[in-house]
Amino acid sequence: MSYHHLIRNELIFIEEYNNNGFSAPAIFLQYQRNKKKCGRKPISLDSETEARVKERIGLGWTPDTIASPKPTANTKPFPCSMKTLYRMFSEGIFDKKQLPMKGKRKPNGHQEKRGKEAFKRRLEDRAVAFPGFDAEFGHLEGDTIVGKDHKSALITLVERTSKAIIVLKVVSRKAVSIEEALHQWLSGFPSHFFKSITFDNGKEFSRWKQTANQHDMDIFFADAGKPCQRPLNENSNGILRRNGLPKKMDFNTISQQEVNEITAARNNLPRKSLDYLTPIACFLQHADVSRLI
Incomplete structure (x- = not known):
């Protein structure tokens, strides 16, 4: 049977209470009542x-x-x-x-087979061309999301510092259609307003040189199988999937205006990473975003 040696302070405490007429059970009950008052009170919302x-x-x-x-x-x-x-x-x-979805992991042993072309510009080139990449405005991350039965697609872009999301309708996922949609959208901005775009390794971006030459901007490609190198774009794609553009939707049945309304709902939400400003408010510091909403 275990036991506990009383220390000097505990003996003095017991003697003092006994002199005041308290019994051991009474002291214990008082201790339990006091203990219930300790700690943080449960928080409930009205x-x-x-x-x-x-x-x-x-x-x-x-x-x-x-x-x-x-x-x-x-x-x-x-x-x-x-x-x-x-x-x-x-x-x-x-x-x-x-709550927002968690990221998905590839199974162990998965080997990415896309993006093996040697001519694409890699992130190492981006680090050399833009030493202040992480802090300056004008760098985009891009990808495409496909609709029902892979018969329709949308281009998704996100500006890194403001986190503003842009979604563009395309006729098809073919490289020519992607190039035309990007050219039309980028033509609405002043020259050199956007400095670079970082794409994934999809074949739909194979005409990247034409886009880069037409708008005098740099285009880079993340490493194959590493979506973490385009984190904002991957996150925004997941958000869009859950809020109006699911995989089972045929994107041919919706207009660019409807796409803009879905995007605007996201761009008008305050973000903790933006000090609780909205992406549109941050983008407004650099440009007129009326075309985004």
């Missing part, structure tokens, strides 16, 4: 705040943005932290299925 959380999650907001420490003129400070709000999702208070 019905109005719960409704606001559900509404914003439905619009695509993330918990860290909802619990932003920077309230706007029309909103009051959120009553709990981001971690507490995430905990509420874990505890089932809110539906965690509505």
Whole structure:
């Protein structure tokens, strides 16, 4: 049987309470009552705040943005932290299925077979051409997303510093159609407004030299099988898939205006990484984005 040696302070404590007429059971009960008052009190949200959380999650907001420490003129400070709000999702208070999706991993041993052409410009070239790449405005990441039965496609672009998303309709996924759509869109901006585009290794971008020469801009390609080298574009593609442009949709049935409306919904959401500004607000510091909305 284990036992505990009383230390000097504990003996003095017991003697003092005994002198005041307290019994050991009474002291223990008082200790239990005091202990219940210790620690952080559970946080609960009022019905109005719960409704606001559900509404914003439905619009695509993330918990860290909802619990932003920077309230706007029309909103009051959120009553709990981001971690507490995430905990509420874990505890089932809110539906965690509505949270942003997690990334997918390739199976072990997977070998990428695309993008083996030696003539493409790699990220090593980009680092030399643009030493301030990570901080300066005007660098795009690009890809395509395909619709139902691979019979339709859209070009997706994202500007790195503002995180503004651009989606362009194309007639087909053929390289000529991709080149024409990019040429038409880029022609609406001043020369050298965009400095570079980093694409994945899809064959649809095989006419990249024509685009680079027409608009005097640099085009680079991420390494094969490494979407992490275009993280913003990959993330925005997943967001678009979940918010209006799913894989089962035939993109031929929607107009560019409808695509713009879906994109605008994302570009008008505040982002923690932008200090809780919206991508459009950040892009506005550099250009007129009326064409994006």
